[in-house]
Amino acid sequence: MSTRAAPPPHTGSRPGGRSARIRAAVHRAVAELLTDEADELLTIPVVAARAGVHATTVYRRWGSVGELLTDVATSRFSGGIVVPDTGSLREDLERYASDLAKDLNDPDTLPLVRATIGTAGDQGASACTGERRQQIQAMLEREQARGHETPTVERVTDAVIAPLYYRAVFTDQALTPEWTRSLVSHLLPD
Amino acid sequence: MSTRAAPPPHTGSRPGGRSARIRAAVHRAVAELLTDEADELLTIPVVAARAGVHATTVYRRWGSVGELLTDVATSRFSGGIVVPDTGSLREDLERYASDLAKDLNDPDTLPLVRATIGTAGDQGASACTGERRQQIQAMLEREQARGHETPTVERVTDAVIAPLYYRAVFTDQALTPEWTRSLVSHLLPD
Known part of the structure; x- marks a missing residue:
C-alpha cells in the first residue's frame, strides 16, 4: 500500500x-x-x-510454515498503515477503503492471503486482517468526538471490509474505485 | 447443511x-x-x-492436491442446496443466510474452505462459493416476477454473503442467528 x-x-x-x-x-x-x-x-x-x-x-x-506465513502476513498488513484523518467520517472511510482495495489488488497480496489462511488457521487469518478493527475504531471515535453518531465497528466491518476481502479472495471481480466508494455510500446514505 | x-x-x-x-x-x-x-x-x-x-x-x-480439494469443495458447496421459495424475498434471504451461516459454522467446513483457498487458487476459491450467485439470482427473479423491485445480485453478495464468509474465515466471532438476520434487515429496511 x-x-x-x-x-x-x-x-x-x-x-x-x-x-x-x-x-x-x-x-x-x-x-x-x-x-x-x-x-x-x-x-x-x-x-x-x-x-x-x-x-x-x-x-x-x-x-513451521504456518508461523512463518503468519509473520510475513503480520508485517505486510499491520506495519505503518496511516489511518486517514480528514475531518469527515465519510471521507476517512472512502480513503481507507480505497487504500485497502489497492492493497488487495496488489499482485503480491492475494497469494499471501490465500496461503496464510490455508496454512496457519485462525492465527493466520487474523494476521491477514491486521489492525482493521482498531483502525476503524479510531475513525469512529474521532467522528463521535466531533459530536456525530456513527455506526458500530461491526457494521463498518460487515458493510465495507467484508465485501473487499470477499471479492478479492473468493471472486475474479475487480475491486474498482466506483464499487469501493459505493460500499461507503450504502453504509452512510446522504 | x-x-x-x-x-x-x-x-x-x-x-x-x-x-x-x-x-x-x-x-x-x-x-x-x-x-x-x-x-x-x-x-x-x-x-x-x-x-x-x-x-x-x-x-x-x-x-494435484489443489484439484482434489476443488473437487471436494465443489461437491460440498454445490450439490443439492434447496433455495427457499416462501413468497417473500426478505424471508427467502433470511432462510438462505441462516442456512449458509449454519453451513459455515459446521466444524468440517472452515478447514475445507481454508485449505482449498490456500492450495487451489482462483478455482478453489470459486468452488467454495458454489452456486451462490445463481441461487441469489433465482430468488431475485421470483421477487421481480411478483412485481417488486429488488437489489442487484452484487448488492446482495456485498451485504449478506460477504459478511458471512468474512466472519467465518477471517475472525473468531460467531455467526449468530440475530447477526445473520440483521444483515438482511440492513439490505432491505422496512
Missing part, C-alpha cells in the same frame, strides 16, 4: 544485524515463491534454499 | 461402482485429515494412505 512505511525490525533483533538480514531474506523468499508461476509446495527447506540460509535456522526461528 | 441432498455421482462413474467407491473414500480421507488435530501436511500420498487406495490412482484421477 502506498501509505505503508518500512516494516519495523523484528523484536529482539539488532536493526541491520545478521538476524534482521536473515528475516528480510526469508520474507523475500516467501513472497517470491508465492508469486512464482510454478506451483511448488511451500515448505521450509524450499524457502530456506531460496533465501540462501540453512533450513535449521528457519525451523529454529519460525517453527 | 441440513438442506443438502446426497452428492451426485462423479461424472462418468457408475453409481456404486469401484470408481464411485474410490471417490467416496478419498473425499472422506480429505475431510478427516483436514479436521485432525495433528497438523499434518495434506499431500496425495497421505490422502491415499488414509483412503486405503494407491497414490497413483489419486494422482491419475485428480492430478
Whole structure:
C-alpha cells in the first residue's frame, strides 16, 4: 500500500544485524515463491534454499510454515498503515477503503492471503486482517468526538471490509474505485 | 447443511461402482485429515494412505492436491442446496443466510474452505462459493416476477454473503442467528 512505511525490525533483533538480514531474506523468499508461476509446495527447506540460509535456522526461528506465513502476513498488513484523518467520517472511510482495495489488488497480496489462511488457521487469518478493527475504531471515535453518531465497528466491518476481502479472495471481480466508494455510500446514505 | 441432498455421482462413474467407491473414500480421507488435530501436511500420498487406495490412482484421477480439494469443495458447496421459495424475498434471504451461516459454522467446513483457498487458487476459491450467485439470482427473479423491485445480485453478495464468509474465515466471532438476520434487515429496511 502506498501509505505503508518500512516494516519495523523484528523484536529482539539488532536493526541491520545478521538476524534482521536473515528475516528480510526469508520474507523475500516467501513472497517470491508465492508469486512464482510454478506451483511448488511451500515448505521450509524450499524457502530456506531460496533465501540462501540453512533450513535449521528457519525451523529454529519460525517453527513451521504456518508461523512463518503468519509473520510475513503480520508485517505486510499491520506495519505503518496511516489511518486517514480528514475531518469527515465519510471521507476517512472512502480513503481507507480505497487504500485497502489497492492493497488487495496488489499482485503480491492475494497469494499471501490465500496461503496464510490455508496454512496457519485462525492465527493466520487474523494476521491477514491486521489492525482493521482498531483502525476503524479510531475513525469512529474521532467522528463521535466531533459530536456525530456513527455506526458500530461491526457494521463498518460487515458493510465495507467484508465485501473487499470477499471479492478479492473468493471472486475474479475487480475491486474498482466506483464499487469501493459505493460500499461507503450504502453504509452512510446522504 | 441440513438442506443438502446426497452428492451426485462423479461424472462418468457408475453409481456404486469401484470408481464411485474410490471417490467416496478419498473425499472422506480429505475431510478427516483436514479436521485432525495433528497438523499434518495434506499431500496425495497421505490422502491415499488414509483412503486405503494407491497414490497413483489419486494422482491419475485428480492430478494435484489443489484439484482434489476443488473437487471436494465443489461437491460440498454445490450439490443439492434447496433455495427457499416462501413468497417473500426478505424471508427467502433470511432462510438462505441462516442456512449458509449454519453451513459455515459446521466444524468440517472452515478447514475445507481454508485449505482449498490456500492450495487451489482462483478455482478453489470459486468452488467454495458454489452456486451462490445463481441461487441469489433465482430468488431475485421470483421477487421481480411478483412485481417488486429488488437489489442487484452484487448488492446482495456485498451485504449478506460477504459478511458471512468474512466472519467465518477471517475472525473468531460467531455467526449468530440475530447477526445473520440483521444483515438482511440492513439490505432491505422496512
